[in-house]
Amino acid sequence: MAQLTFLQAIRAALSEEMERDPSTFILGEDVALSAFGSTRGLLERFGPERVRDTPISEAGFVGAAVGAAMAGMRPICEIEIAPFIYCAFDQIVNQAAKLRYMSGGQARLPITFRTLYGAAGGAAAQHSETVYPHLLPVPGLKIVVPSGPADMKGLLKSAIRDDNPVIVFEHAALGRTREEVPDGDYLVPIGKASVKREGRDVTVVAIGAMVPRAMAVAAHLAGDGIAVEVIDPRSLAPLDEETLLNSLSKTNRMVIVDEAHLRGSAASEIAATMAEKGFDLLDAPIKRVAALDVPIPFSRPLEAAVIPDEARIAAGIRAVLG
């Protein structure tokens, strides 16, 4: 066990998997220099063939990752900032996600897409959006959102070994968070939620950077005698419905905290699933706490007003407790 930051966990996962499998390689914008640090040092270790800077050309290099995967490689494709995915939407949605199915199971697409998402203070809407809801309805994609260093390492390693396209959303504000991370071959299975804190009164499902925020609220409410269970789904597709329903059968109340815009959010999809499959378990309507339905604004007080904060999460919890 070592104390690692989120960024160090990413680097550890990448270098271990690249050491393990020579068909892996990294491509993306400024991966050699590594603007945000997640691939720093990998160029020196693996060379420019396998740590490959691309032009600012998302449709081109994302499509090249798709083609390289179909020709037997295992690309790790970094899309520097999540909303840049829109420039490569065809290659992800029409090509990477569909080609195995459309070819009757012939194509193999072992691609890991990594991307930095979320609001981290003053980057405005085209650099701060939580974009996974746009990809959630696409069959053929796995979507992973780690909330801390240990899950980051274990999920990224699983994503790289997965023979299907996986998109890993890495929150921009989590880079320096630090925790104990198991050494060596630590794998977290994709599609398995994690109960981060046990409690009997209410289930709070939190995604990505909303997990530490929900944990802080849970600790605070414990002082008021409210026992909050915090669950991190870790992967949105596939979703571990069983763990969520098990929790709901204990608490009978659920709040879902999502940094995405409320309308069409992952929280909405989870809420629909829980209402459909767990209606009889519910003692109160499910509450979604999500970003306001406006683009993420630049100025810090505005950004803070749009993204769920501890006060809104606490208010959501109190609302379902009645």
Add this chain to the structure above:
Amino acid sequence: MDIGKEVVLEMYRKMHRIRQFEQKIKDLITAGEIPGFAHVSIGEEATAVGICAALRPTDRITSTHRGHGHLIAKGGDLARMMAEIYGRRTGYCKGKGGSMHIADFSLGILGANGIVGGGIPIATGSALAAKLSHKDDVTACFFGDGAANEGTFHESLNLASIWKLPVIYVCENNGFGEFTPTASATSVKDIAVRAKGYDIPGYVVDGNNVLEVYRYASEAAARARAGEGPTLLECKTYRWEGHVVGEQAFITGSYRTEEEVARWKARCPIIALEQEVLGSGLIKREELERIAREARDQVEAAVEFARQSPMPEPAEAGEDLWVE
């Protein structure tokens, strides 16, 4: 460049196979026997065949919505193609793809593609895979004149140029993007000149002359294998048929003249090759007639195979999404 008799005969065989296959598709759709759309490449056979004749079995191609010709030229099995177009479980994609999505990974056919320009970065990545795994395989990337106005074309040529990737970009300029004449949608008279912007060689090729296409493709493949990077070949040809079979039922007016179509039909790539080889005394007429007959028989057998094949079971809709 001396082209051996066997290579010429094989090109003639493939062109006939494509022509007969697509004539049959057209007839079957018109008769209401095949569902959905199909885009046929009748009149454009020399481009598909000339390019693929210069490739090795381990080389790869990406194709387009108008892809039957490319697939047949790369060795695609007519029966499994026809079964796919009939939506049968014996088809290449088990009925999940249809005419626009046929693939055969065992032959290096990475698939036709329903998105104009969608296959261009994929071909580029396939070439990157060859480079990274130190193999001298080449990828030929087929696309139309319409795709040359998509961003993916420009992004891909730039990538392939800076990385010196072993790819041949084959622009089949057939005169139309859907119903719009190429000239009114394209900034340049010759798409090949766009290669200059990416510092790679670009050539205008007579896309109806299979021997000329083969010569250019062979040179481009040799360059690619030698690590000298990509080439853009603009093969000028013409789409005898409409954008999609049966378009007369929904379009109003016409977008070209009968004279224009007749002028191009007079330049039929198959007849052109016949005249060339008969004139040179290389091959006898009986041999060519036998090849044409064989192609017709193969297509009939493919239709019979498709008709006899079962439809997929509804439960199969849930299969083939994931590698488990």
